[in-house]
Amino acid sequence: MSLLSLKSVTKRFGGLTAVNGLSFDLVAGETVGLLGPNGSGKTTALNMISGYLPVSDGSVALGGDTISGLSPDRIAHKGVARTFQLVRALPSLSVGENVLAALAFRRNPLWGRDAEVRIETLLAQVGLAGRARQPADSLTYIDLKRMELARALATEPSLLLLDEWLAGLNPTELRAGIDLITSLRESGMTILLVEHVMDAVRALCSRCIVMNTGTKIADGPTADVLSDPEVVRAYLGVEDA
Numbered sequence: 185m186s187l188l189s190l191k192s193v194t195k196r197f198g199g200l201t202a203v204n205g206l207s208f209d210l211v212a213g214e215t216v217g218l219l220g221p222n223g224s225g226k227t228t229a230l231n232m233i234s235g236y237l238p239v240s241d242g243s244v245a246l247g248g249d250t251i252s253g254l255s256p257d258r259i260a261h262k263g264v265a266r267t268f269q270l271v272r273a274l275p276s277l278s279v280g281e282n283v284l285a286a287l288a289f290r291r292n293p294l295w296g297r298d299a300e301v302r303i304e305t306l307l308a309q310v311g312l313a314g315r316a317r318q319p320a321d322s323l324t325y326i327d328l329k330r331m332e333l334a335r336a337l338a339t340e341p342s343l344l345l346l347d348e349w350l351a352g353l354n355p356t357e358l359r360a361g362i363d364l365i366t367s368l369r370e371s372g373m374t375i376l377l378v379e380h381v382m383d384a385v386r387a388l389c390s391r392c393i394v395m396n397t398g399t400k401i402a403d404g405p406t407a408d409v410l411s412d413p414e415v416v417r418a419y420l421g422v423e424d425a
């Protein structure tokens with residue numbers, strides 16, 4: 185059975201249809217890339233799955249239960265976590281306190297010593313072992329991204345939505361970032377990632393969905409999709425393909 189199911193999901197902003205009748209399913213354990221040119225509706229799709237934007241039409245289901253229409257916190261409690269294109273941290277708090285905020289507001293909150301132990305485990309998982317007391321505003325860009333991922337993982341999601349999590353990293357950081365997402369994938373996490381870094385898409389995604397002007401134009405195994413003439417024309421250009 186599908187973990188995530190979008191059926192004819194549409195988002196209209198006034199006269200603009202940002203996402204137009206988008207349908208796809210994710211099976212548990214898949215890592216799928218959501219690709220497309222700037223403005224094609226990828227982030228809007230993530231925003232509807234995670235409840236940050238209501239759908240105009242259509243429905244989103246998680247594990248067979250309809251989640252469209254629920255608030256973002258209810259959807260998070262049901263198992264959807266996400267990262268944002270622009271990292272959302274609490275800069276005046278420490279790294280550990282940032283993760284604690286996620287632990288405290290999840291479906292089964294953790295506090296005190298249990299939370300401390302869990303924070304250390306989560307920070308180690310994302311490559312920030314021993315950094316709980318460091319102020320969040322002193323982190324480098326990649327470490328901020330790692331912390332944001334720890335916050336997402338703190339909610340114990342069944343589905344992780346990554347919005348350009350690898351954008352803006354230098355080649356060494358990119359390698360480390362790809363390795364980190366690979367380890368999540370290997371742990372069985374279901375991941376939907378919006379990404380423009382094609383090396384990362386090739387390394388991480390078994391399957392890709394491509395959008396153009398709000399509409400799905402391709403969906404299939406990564407190698408097939410990335411050589412699809414319509415995808416090359418609309419998004420990749422000959423060089424990238």
Ligand SMILES: Nc1ncnc2c1ncn2[C@@H]1O[C@H](COP(=O)(O)OP(=O)(O)OP(=O)(O)O)[C@@H](O)[C@H]1O
Nearest residue numbers: 197200201202220221222223224225226227228229
């Ligand atoms: N809150 C909003 N109000 C009005 N228009 C919006 C809003 N959010 C997105 N849009 C528009 O919807 C379209 C799709 O935007 P979206 O951010 O989903 O694209 P994207 O594929 O994620 O692009 P990028 O790769 O640049 O992040 C764009 O035309 C955008 O300007």
